Amino acid sequence: MTILDGLPGALTDPDLLTSYRRDEADLCEAGQPLAVVRPTTTDEVVAVVKWAAQHGVPVVAQGARTGLAGGANAVDGCLIVSMVNMDRIVEVDRSNRIAVVQPGVVNAALSRAVAQVGLRYPPDPGSWETSTIGGNVATNAGGMCCVKYGVTTEYVLGLEVVLADGRVLRTGRRTPKGVAGYDLTRLFVGSEGTLGIITEITVALRPAIADPLTLVAVFPNTASAGDAVNRIFTAGLAPALLELLDQVHLAAIERYQPMGLNTQAKALLLAAADRTEDLDAIAQLCRDAGSGEVWQATDATEAAELLQARRRAHPAMEKLAMETYEHGGLIIDDIAVPRTRLAELLDSIELIAAKHGVTVGVVGHAGDGNLHPNIVVNRDDPDSVAAGHRVFDEIMECGLALGGTCTGEHGVGLLKRDWLATELGPVGLDVQRAIKTALDPANLLNPGKVLPL
Template identity: 65%
Template sequence: MIEALAAACTDLITDPDLLVSYQRDEADLCDSAPPLAVARPTTTDEVARLVAVAAAHRIPVVPQGARTGLAGGANAGANALVISMTRMNRILGVDPANRTATVQAGVINRALREAAREHGLTYPPDPGSWETSTIGGNVATNAGGMCCVKYGVTAEYVLALTVVLADGEVLRCGRQTAKGVAGYDLARLFVGSEGTLGVITEVTVKLRPQAEPGLTLVAEFPSVAEAGAAVARITAAGLTPSLLELLDGPMVAALEAYRPMGLDTGVGALLLASADTGSKAADDLDRIAACCGSAEVHRATDAEEADALLAARRNAHPALEHLAATTFPGGGGAVVVDDVAVPRSRLVDLIEGIARIGERTGVIVATVGHAGDGNLHPNLIIDRTDPASLAAGRRAFDDIMALGLELGGTVTGEHGVGLLKRDWLERELGPVGLRVHHAVKAALDPAGILNPGKVIAPPVDSPA
């Protein structure tokens, strides 16, 4: 098998010391193991040859981008072939006339943005890991980000894909045109499929004109519920900020402890809002501020201060890792990143419920999220070396999942299912939805070799 894989791709890693670094993504408490081998192709043809070998030998295939995921979707197993897309990093073309770009799957989100900027265009999807995550990974998880409240998630920008199927055949789906409804929307089927239906190798995306200059404010609230109520008023007023982020008190404290910048650690919550409407931005920000009621509002005085506020928000994950390490200094501190979305009208119910769950289980919960679209990230701080802490963390995690579904929401707004939420997805889908998922998987991957065990468990009678 190794000889056949080496013939298919000249860059094949089998050194055990190197394989360990391709074992997992950034999700904590998800099973993983060093893979059998790691291939680093540079072309779609190489990927096709690798998958054909894997199919012939029934080798599980795990596609990987930058491994920045938070749900275990890129985790390897002991007998798996990892196909790392990091060397497929060429921007194949930017078409300013049609406002599109075509890139290989390993292109970094930031690199695409910079290439688009040269033409006065932008690629809006901005996951928290935009400086390091790949476009292929963003597509595979249908990544969101801070600006999706106004500009939408990855799926809304994907026009066409090149995908290697489970038998090694190459499928090109979607189209280069702005409109098109011929046939099933196969491109949208692969978006968010987390490598379980095919290996995405090339992506054509829509671009937009760059936004006008914007302004930013931060509002301080005595409680998270009051911040959530302000979000509801902003939405009800018909306002569409380019960014509307909520940080609760524990999250603010964690950020200030990690990288001090003068944040008030005594607040119940912060609401960060931006308006990128050029000459109208000041008026739009005034209307947003009015919706914040009696909260103390601070406007960024210049672009540098606004960028500092946004950088603080993007530091949430390393700040939480720092909090875990200092809370449990023995080395067992872990961050379990949750991701739940509810209808905007139920955001306050979700916020208050998360606080009760933290109190009831005794788990430190620091919440940050995209309040403008009802998507919050409650982060659980636990000690992975302490069985009692692990058990409490799992109870809190499950209770938050159950609460999200009870409020009419979903178990993942943008991070994906991976391994972390597979069982909860089944509860969200119901028996009919699960059966349809299995049917699609069986049609495209009958041997079950593509990222097995991720998203949905195979049915009992499956060959996988």
Template identity: 50%
Template sequence: MTLLSTLREELGADAVLTDPDVTAAYSRDEMPLAPAGVPLAVVLPSDVAGVRATVRACAEAGVPIVPRGAGSGICGGANAIEGCVVLVTTKLDEILEIDADNRLAVVQPGVVNLHLRDAVAKHGLFYPPDPSSYDWCTIGGNLATNAGGLCCVKYGVTADSVLGLEVVLADGSLLRTGRRTVKGVAGYDLTKLFVGSEGTLGVITQATLALRPLPQAPGTLVAAFSSTRDAGAAVSRIVREGLVPSLMEIMDAATIAAVENHLNTDLGAGSRSGALLLCQSDAGGEVAHRELAALQQVCADAGAEMTHATEDLAEGNLLMQARRSVHYALAALGANMTDDVCVPRTRIADLIEGCERISEEVGLRIAVCGHAGDGNMHPTVVYDAAAEGEFDRARKAFDAILDLGLALGGTVTGEHGVGKFKQDWLEREIGPVGLRVHRQLKRALDPDGLFNPGSMFSLE
């Protein structure tokens, strides 16, 4: 019996897609520049048994498996390789349990991030990780990439909210990691091993997630600076003084201009502003009022040309719409490569100024925004895909930005992952010993190298 026949018998014919026009839509994520092959099939199991059957069948046939969620990633981590089976987890979309007393939820990987946030909010609870694509990305993809988001400065990344996992291993067996308790140190921390592994070690089929009390409606501060240096100084002082806003975002001049044009609005930054800082406090009441006032004073002392604080939720949401619209605003300008470097918070200004120099050198627009609270910046190189030589110049700029990030003591990815686009850079960052350990772990859990081969690093 062929692999396709086995899969149809185990999962049902409707769950095994082979039409090239259909499978093409599942062959890559949001990074069109990363390599992608033509899959043999796309399978959409509706339960854990279907995932296990798929893994076993592929293992027996020696066919690679590329796990995939909604495809919102931007590093090529979910891109198909030639002749693989793309295993899509979006039909495993149940919130299995919300335990309000213990502040946890048990969910399947196909649950959309926003749907989980809305569901737990009805119980007065909060699931913090909020990637920019939170209205359509899935928890499985968030787990696979250890996704972050705008609230990382106060609440951390996805791994900080994961208590335990259920994972299908390369032989089809089901591994359960972690716990439901607040504390627990029995054995190796296998949960953390799988979070951020980009589908290279197993297929996550369930997660136990820690929840927090639902925060108060946030107050919002916007501050405009004539230079990124002044904005960076404000970020450093905010951190040094122990202020912990629930959100702290930065946008450079190129980003401000793109967003204002896209939304046909004036952000109040002024035509000469070099950077915009957006902060929020969700502490509520008088505490939030004092926190916003302290943030406003720090920004003013650092040289802000304009500051405006509001505790009106609607006005705050309008200001935040500007930040969440950055991706679409830049996409409207042309093809783009979005980088994901994270640097020490004291080096944010150095990174942005370095990107300005790289922009001048390659002759392309580079817009920088990101999570100032944790130093995770997203420089975006905009180029004309139809213009001769612009792609090569864009890739040169992309690599120069990664090189700059490492030189500033940073990392080549803060939350998007390595995928099939940054393998060489991972090796540069972690070094030969680190790469050797990665390969040893991979071989121990996936001896035949069938889980998402070519993603993160090669086995050679």
């Protein structure tokens, strides 16, 4: 007789448990789980949570484990609740422009389903082909189109959440307007499984649009690309997409999957707009900022290839790290600053990397001021890992000093707990801890994540 005898469906195969230990964040600690369960209904999640509460077992909810901050990593002795089998699109309401989904629905699957009825779900994280809506909601994920259409929280109308004591809470509404009571929906969006387990999500949809027009602008340095971003928004333009790739990424992507990218460029801006006149204005502003080469995609296929190159940035950098060192790894930052400070941040990252002799590739959502410096380290060399962490911390410190935030879209997880405390200050941290204590007094839901210990 063991503790797990009262938990139907618990999986304990050692190899399976190992595969559920962590998300895609490099160099974040991960514990050894007690077991894994894969519920298919809210009632099953309720039973699991009540069992965990009765036995004092920590619970870590997981989606597709594509996160980059360690938020889904196991803690020793925890029960992993994998939500991937809760993957039904419950409803698509064309007239009210909403969809109701279980958390295991993959982002791209929802996008394709609603496209069949002339609608779209705008949030599009780089991992959209594999990441789940539940994971997107838990981290308040962003994506390439957020510059115009906003992040996940702006599309979440309501949630069904299993609380730490097993009660089921429904938040929000199905109506376009609604301001009754505290906004509990937004409280759970971005909470990374520390306040409850999300079992159903009601999202807003938008009408489908024609494919935007796309261009690429090549720059002699990253700071001039940042200047172009500032000029574009100062001019009052609203690009549908505005992404930045530095030379390290261009070279890595080209080695990962050759497609004729200009690897001599110091920086590249990928921009999209819904109107020809807007794209023409963006092109001219890029030239004014110092771009010596601007060219436009000639058709939808070419535009899609350019977007795909951007989506390849993460696997390309993983390959670069492994080519650089036998056991190479990445520490990935997720800093966001006001757009007017973007050029300063880019300059500072370059100086920090040079000071420590560490390779740092910068990619990000330039239109949001949200950059992802990818710091290459040798996992086998403690000095290399320490240098990478110093670079990470100095970039974070610089971003906060520029009026920014420690995470634009990846979440806090394990990687940024201490920086969240710095950003919030003591009063903000006390309030967040009070909320956690009110909803999870035994600290069983994803313990050790988000808030510093």
